[in-house]
Every structure is written in structure tokens, then in C-alpha cells.
Amino acid sequence: MKAQHRPTLRDLLAGPWREWKTIVQTPGLLAVEARLAAAYLLRFPALFIFLDRRALHRLEFDDESFMFGETPYHVAGAIVRRMQLGPSDVLYDLGCGRGKMVFASHLVSGCTTVGVELLPTYTTIARRIARRFGQKITILETDARKVDLSLATAIYLNAWTFSPDLIDSLYARIDALREDVWWTSVGMRWFHPRLQPVDEQTWWFSWGRATVCFYRVAPHSPTTPSPSPLERDGRLAGNPLRKVERIEQPL
Numbered sequence: 001m002k003a004q005h006r007p008t009l010r011d012l013l014a015g016p017w018r019e020w021k022t023i024v025q026t027p028g029l030l031a032v033e034a035r036l037a038a039a040y041l042l043r044f045p046a047l048f049i050f051l052d053r054r055a056l057h058r059l060e061f062d063d064e065s066f067m068f069g070e071t072p073y074h075v076a077g078a079i080v081r082r083m084q085l086g087p088s089d090v091l092y093d094l095g096c097g098r099g100k101m102v103f104a105s106h107l108v109s110g111c112t113t114v115g116v117e118l119l120p121t122y123t124t125i126a127r128r129i130a131r132r133f134g135q136k137i138t139i140l141e142t143d144a145r146k147v148d149l150s151l152a153t154a155i156y157l158n159a160w161t162f163s164p165d166l167i168d169s170l171y172a173r174i175d176a177l178r179e180d181v182w183w184t185s186v187g188m189r190w191f192h193p194r195l196q197p198v199d200e201q202t203w204w205f206s207w208g209r210a211t212v213c214f215y216r217v218a219p220h221s222p223t224t225p226s227p228s229p230l231e232r233d234g235r236l237a238g239n240p241l242r243k244v245e246r247i248e249q250p251l
């Protein structure tokens, strides 16, 4: 594991500066930010998020997967530009929270975005804002492990909080993805015969510095071994092969 980075004064000042510059310079983003802020000030969602998490925990979902940490707008913009997404692309954010990545990606690149989130408090907030964008932004209240990804041209996973079980289940889905789909993950390297590494870049997120790993899905080749039943079931515990590597922990 890499050493943790402590932010310098320059980092502490540059983050908010870039964030506000992106908000002001990206048409539509200021209105999104104002609505997200209003939802927080007027509705006090922290209590409801706590209740959502308790309810899901009772349904045997891992609580650690519901830890929060958002992608800043300026980082979201840099990520979609790195993937060169455009209006014909469809980006899925698996675990979209309030949807900051979903809104910024659409507004920066024109791509269609789909946010997938289990906590109803977040989906309620995000859906109110998404309504204004018609078919270009959809928020699905469902489990990222089960969502249909057949239309996706890019998949984004802010995966540093995801539990090992959730990671295993998502890993098991890679084999069925279409060729050339982007698989872009925060804080986590993935090792899969179909994932071709393209790039790694680090940015400051709300919890600290994190590495974003960009992959593209390669075609199935005769030499690509198909996943074992163990992998298909997502049960990787005890499997000696390395599937993922956590790069950073939150500060």
C-alpha cells in the first residue's frame, strides 16, 4: 500500500478553487449544486440515511459499502474527459450517492448517465434534480450487483468503500461486458483477463488523495480463460488469484 498523502496548503486551496471554477463555468452545474445544497439544508437527510443504512443492514447488506465519499465536480469532469465521452456514450455510476458524478458527467460531456444507488434518501434527492434532464439522466434505486449493464459504454465505481463481497460480485460481472466499455475505478486496481489498463491518475477527493484507474474491456479471445463457477458466483474468498488491489485507504 502506498504511503498516505497529507494535503499541503496549496492542495487545500486548489481543491475548492477548481471546484467552484467548474461549477461556475459548466452550464447547469450551479443550479444542480444549489438544489443539492437546498436538499441538505431543508430536509436534514443525515437521519434518514442512518435509517436507510440500518434497514439495509437488516437485509444483510454490508454496512461498510454505504460509507460516503463523493467525486468532486472538477474531478468528475477530468475523468469523463480522459475517457473522451460524448453524447453517444452511456455512463453508469455504480453507487451514485446523491449523483454528483452523474450530473457533472452529463453536463461536461453530454453523455447519457445512469446512477445506481440503494439508499432511498439519496435516490429521492437525485431523482428530483434528474427530472429536469429528461431521458439523459436516470437514477435507479437498485442493487449495483443486479443492474442491467448492457447499454453501458462506461462504468464508474467509486469503489474504495465497497465491501469485499460487493467487489467480488462486481468483478464477476466483467466477463459479460461488451467490448471497449470503460471500467473506471477509484482507489482500486482490478486484475481480470478482459480488463486492459489504460491509465492511472490521482486527484484529491473529499476524503483525501485517491488514484483513479482506467481500463477498457478487451474482446473475448480464445486464450482468455472463461471464469470458473467460483468466479461467476462472485465467491472469491480463499481463491489464491489476485483480483483487486486496494491502492489507498481514506485519510
Ligand SMILES: C[S@@+](CC[C@H](N)C(=O)[O-])C[C@H]1O[C@@H](n2cnc3c(N)ncnc32)[C@H](O)[C@@H]1O
Residues within 6 Å of the ligand: 065, 066, 067, 068, 069, 070, 071, 072, 093, 094, 095, 096, 097, 098, 099, 100, 101, 116, 117, 118, 119, 122, 142, 143, 144, 145, 158, 161, 166
Ligand atoms: C463512496 S459513495 C460514491 C458516490 C458517487 N459514486 C460519487 O463518486 O460521488 C458509494 C455509494 O455506493 C452506494 N452503494 C453501496 N452498495 C451499493 C449497492 N450494492 N448497490 C448500489 N449502491 C450501493 C452507497 O450507498 C454510497 O452512496
